[in-house]
Structures are given as structure tokens and as C-alpha cells.
Amino acid sequence: MNVTKQTFRMDNESDVGLLSEVSIDSSNITSYQYYQSWRDMSDVVYGIISAFLIPCICSGNLLVLISLWKFPKLRTKTNIFVANLSIADSIMGAVSIPMYTAFFFNREKLEKYKYMCISKYSIVVFSSSASLLSLVAIAVDRYIAVIHPLRYHVIVTHKRIKCFLIGQWTYDLVTFTIPYFWNNYDLYQSCNFYVIFPRIYSVLTVFVSIAICLVVSLYLYIRIFLVARIHRRRLNIPQLTEGNNDKQLRKDAKSAKIMALILFLFFIFWLPFLLVGPIRYLGVAEDLMVIFKNITLLIAMSNSMVNPIVYCWLRRDFTIAFKRLCCSCNIIQKRNGVMEYSIQSNNHSTKSNSEDNHVLRSAGQSSDPERLDGIGQGVEIIAHRRLD
Numbered sequence: 001m002n003v004t005k006q007t008f009r010m011d012n013e014s015d016v017g018l019l020s021e022v023s024i025d026s027s028n029i030t031s032y033q034y035y036q037s038w039r040d041m042s043d044v045v046y047g048i049i050s051a052f053l054i055p056c057i058c059s060g061n062l063l064v065l066i067s068l069w070k071f072p073k074l075r076t077k078t079n080i081f082v083a084n085l086s087i088a089d090s091i092m093g094a095v096s097i098p099m100y101t102a103f104f105f106n107r108e109k110l111e112k113y114k115y116m117c118i119s120k121y122s123i124v125v126f127s128s129s130a131s132l133l134s135l136v137a138i139a140v141d142r143y144i145a146v147i148h149p150l151r152y153h154v155i156v157t158h159k160r161i162k163c164f165l166i167g168q169w170t171y172d173l174v175t176f177t178i179p180y181f182w183n184n185y186d187l188y189q190s191c192n193f194y195v196i197f198p199r200i201y202s203v204l205t206v207f208v209s210i211a212i213c214l215v216v217s218l219y220l221y222i223r224i225f226l227v228a229r230i231h232r233r234r235l236n237i238p239q240l241t242e243g244n245n246d247k248q249l250r251k252d253a254k255s256a257k258i259m260a261l262i263l264f265l266f267f268i269f270w271l272p273f274l275l276v277g278p279i280r281y282l283g284v285a286e287d288l289m290v291i292f293k294n295i296t297l298l299i300a301m302s303n304s305m306v307n308p309i310v311y312c313w314l315r316r317d318f319t320i321a322f323k324r325l326c327c328s329c330n331i332i333q334k335r336n337g338v339m340e341y342s343i344q345s346n347n348h349s350t351k352s353n354s355e356d357n358h359v360l361r362s363a364g365q366s367s368d369p370e371r372l373d374g375i376g377q378g379v380e381i382i383a384h385r386r387l388d
Helices: 002-070 077-105 114-147 149-155 158-181 199-235 244-280 286-314 316-344 350-365 369-387
Strands: none
Touching: 002 077, 002 286, 002 316, 077 114, 077 158, 077 286, 114 149, 114 158, 114 199, 114 244, 114 286, 158 199, 199 244, 244 286, 286 316
């Protein structure tokens, strides 16, 4: 009788254990489903934000590149590095962010493809490294222009600039291709930068390289600002007058301030993402790490659309170039509208038509940007007269 009771008690205990195990499993399934639904919804939000960044980044940097190509006065040695920076930012907007957007909207399917997962992060490393090295090159260029103004054209030659660009893009291509041959990708693990890339690679290409570039750039800009400060104090002496060299030095110092601001913004935008990496090794939950990584990476990648805004805001040469580009596009639209209207209308005098055609011909044949404003006003007068 006692044996039966004991057996019955043991059976009950096993049943309770089985029931508790089932309840734990069901609670885990419920929490997992909640996490998955929450992550799917957040991925849609991230995808919409990243899709919005694509045209903003591409249009702004394309405007910079067109300005440098169309206006010869902008083709200085310093602006070669500016163009290089715009190309790197364009790669971020045209390749890196669209790939991230695709992952946000179709994550579970794309993560199963090994090389898609690797490319997702390799292209970001590629474009951000190109941007950072371009900023360091600009810092070196401004340092030579301010510290050694008389030797600038001897030190900074087109041949040396070409050698630097070849070396820089070669380095970026090497860092881009290494993960395809050396990685920790696992089909049953999440597609995470700190998981699929070896720790040595991620530390060297992200933290060490950025730290070196930051230290070098800070040293160069501190030296530039110290020299500019001494120069400004010297000009405040009443007995001294400002010569051509002083004007050029002041101009170079102002340019250095603008490029230092761009470098500062680069690190401000990328700093949150850089801080997320070490936090991972402090035992933070994986779902929180995903949130931190996605938000900070979107902030970092949005830095690629900031530079054209800074150029338009603080650099007068680019401001004028942007206005002339927009003005020329407006003139073409107005000219086409006038020509279409003239085809439909036959009640105008011969003299008026000849004058209008002369102005339109001038607008079409003029290649001098300084004449565009006057021609635009002439086209507006023609349009109003014909509409009346």
C-alpha cells in the first residue's frame, strides 16, 4: 500500500515537472514571437529611414561632383580630395545603404546567403574607410598650405595626389575583399558584424584605423589653428599691412576651418556606432545590441549627406556653383516652355519672334556661367510677353 502511494506521488511529481516544462516552453515561444514581431516592425521603420537617406546622399554628392566637373575654377588640388570624398559618400548612398534597406525589408531570406551577409558590412567598411582617408588627406593638404605656403606647389603635385589616390583605393579594396576569404560566417548564427568578422579584422579596420586617423588629423588641425592665431595677432599690429601672402594664408586657414568642421562631424556621427562594439563584450542582451547597432549605424551612414550642406553653407565658391547649376536648369525649362508655346501660337509679329529667337539662341549657345543670370531674365521677359 505504501509502495503504491509512493509510486503515485512520484508519478505526480513527474507530471508536475512535465507540465512546468511545457509552460516554460510555451512562455519562451510567446516571448520569441513577440520579439520577432517587434523586430519585424522596427526593421520596416529602419528600412523607410534608410530609403529616405538614399536620394538625399546621392543628389547632394552628385551636385558637388557636377560642380567640380563643370566649373574649371573649382578644380584646385584641395578639391580633388573633396571630389574623392564625394565619390566615397556616393558609394555609401548608392550601394551600402540600398543593401541595408534590402536587409531591413527581407532580413530572414537574405541572411541565409553567405556573401550577401558579408557584402552588407564589407561595403560599409569600404566606403567609410575611403571617406576617412580622404578627410585625412585634406587635413595634410591644408597643413602644408598653411605651415609651408611657399613650398605648397612643390610638395603637393598632381603626380603625388594621383599616387595617394591609387594607394588609398587599393587599401580600401584589400580591406573590402579580406572578409570574403577570412570570416566566421555560420548559417545558424545571426548576420552580425561582430560575429561574422574575426575580432582582429574588426578591431584593426574600425577602431585602430579610426583612432590613428583621428590623432593625426587632430595634430594637423591644432598646428594649423595655432599658426593662424599667431598670424591674426600679427595682422592686428598697426604698422603692418596685409600682403598677398597674408591674404592667401588667411584664405587657407578659413578653408582649413571648414574641412576641420567636416572631420569633426564625421567623428560625431560615427562615435555612437564605435561605442556599441565594446558594449557588446559587457554582456548586454543580444536584442538590445541589435537596437543599438541599427540606430547608431543609420546615424553614422547619414553623415554622407552632411558634407554638401556644409559646402553650400560655408564655402562661397560652392554656393555660387550650386546656384548657377540650378539657374541653368531653370533656364532650360523656361526655354523649352517658350518654344513649345511658340509652336502653338501664330499671332506674333516677325520682329518679336526674331528678338525672342535671338535670346533663346544666346541661352542655348552660351557656355559662360556668368551670363546665365542675364539670359534667364531675358527668357522670363519673353515668357511673360507671349503669355500676355
